[in-house]
Amino acid sequence: MLPSLYPIVDAANFSTSLKLCEFSKELIAGGAMLIQYRNKKGSAREILSQARQLRTLCGDQTTLFMNDRADLCLSAGFDGVHVGQDDLSPAAARIVVKEGKWVGVSTHNLQQALEADTTSADYIAIGPIFATESKEHPDPVVGLDGLKKIRAATRKPLVAIGGITLANCRSVIDAGADSVAVISALLTSPAKTVEDFIRILM
Ligand code: 3NM
Numbered sequence: 001m002l003p004s005l006y007p008i009v010d011a012a013n014f015s016t017s018l019k020l021c022e023f024s025k026e027l028i029a030g031g032a033m034l035i036q037y038r039n040k041k042g043s044a045r046e047i048l049s050q051a052r053q054l055r056t057l058c059g060d061q062t063t064l065f066m067n068d069r070a071d072l073c074l075s076a077g078f079d080g081v082h083v084g085q086d087d088l089s090p091a092a093a094r095i096v097v098k099e100g101k102w103v104g105v106s107t108h109n110l111q112q113a114l115e116a117d118t119t120s121a122d123y124i125a126i127g128p129i130f131a132t133e134s135k136e137h138p139d140p141v142v143g144l145d146g147l148k149k150i151r152a153a154t155r156k157p158l159v160a161i162g163g164i165t166l167a168n169c170r171s172v173i174d175a176g177a178d179s180v181a182v183i184s185a186l187l188t189s190p191a192k193t194v195e196d197f198i199r200i201l202m
Contacts, residue, residue, distance in 0.1 A: 002123060002157050003033040004173065004201035005194065006181040008067075009054075010134065011039035013187060017050050021057055023190055028062055030194025036082055036181070038067040040136075051076035065104065070096035080104065082125070085112065090121040104159065108139035110150055117154040125181060126150050128162025129172055134183040138162065144175040151176025166196055173201055 007027050014020040024035060037054055039047045051066060055077050058064060065080040066073035070093040073081040080102025083093050090105045097103065105121040107113040108128075116124045128138045129147055142150075147160055160177035165185045172180050180201070186193050 002159065002179040003063075004179050005032060005197045006034055006036065006159055006161075006179045007032050007186055007194065008036045008038050008161075008181055008183045010183050011037075011042060011047075011050065013183070017053060020050060021053055023187075024054055025057060026190035027186065027194055028058060030191035031198050032062065032194050034063040034065065036065040036067055037078075038183075040067075044069070044072065048072050048075055051078065063102075065102060073097055073101065080122070082106065090116065090119040094120050106161075107150075109142065110146070110153060113150045114153055117156060121156065123157040123159055123178075124150075124154060125159040125161050126177075127160060127181070129160045129177075130163025130168065132162040132184075135162070144171060147172065147175045147177060166193070166200060169197060170200055 009024050037051055051072060064078040065082050066078045067082050068087045070081045070088055081093050081097055082104040084106040090103050093103050102122045104123045104125055105116045106125045107116050113124055113126055126142055129142050131141055132138055157178040159179045159181050160172045161181035164172055164180045164182050169180050
């Protein structure tokens with residue numbers, strides 16, 4: 001089962017690997033059980049190096065997902081891979097990571113979610129629920145009503161993403177999401193903010 005809070009550590013927000021690792025430690029200190037590592041700009045070598053540092057500091061207690069790259073998920077000893085609409089398909093990612101690891105897929109509307117529902121993906125991410133500044137060229141906002149329609153269309157676990165904050169996260173779970181994925185709202189006081197999210201989402 002996915003935890004209700006799905007923090008994403010985006011390398012774009014950190015000037016050094018040390019800062020990225022310190023931030024991740026704070027997330028874990030606050031109670032995060034899962035982290036997705038996202039690095040859209042780094043070389044494969046840089047991504048693998050940071051990912052291995054994350055694996056070491058997290059130990060086996062924290063579930064680690066790799067954004068986009070099924071190969072680097074395996075090389076870094078991560079627990080799953082999260083693919084987008086332009087990455088490997090869930091079926092192709094599954095061939096790489098095999099059973100026993102998680103495969104998640106990003107979707108941005110009902111049609112994509114229905115398509116993802118037919119795949120072997122373990123969960124479907126849907127977004128942006130609200131306006132976001134953490135993604136280049138975001139798709140149109142799905143909103144809570146869009147999320148409710150997607151909830152009705154799939155039994156797979158749903159991870160909602162995009163513009164989710166302490167103030168609106170409860171409404172996202174109430175609209176049917178199993179988990180909320182968050183980037184920017186965790187950047188200030190990460191440990192305390194994780195604690196606050198978890199308390200609200202309980
Ligand atoms: N994917 P924040 S929105 C990485 O719509 C990402 O699939 C999205 O960051 C999607 O919590 C998004 O700062 C950014 O809004 C989420």
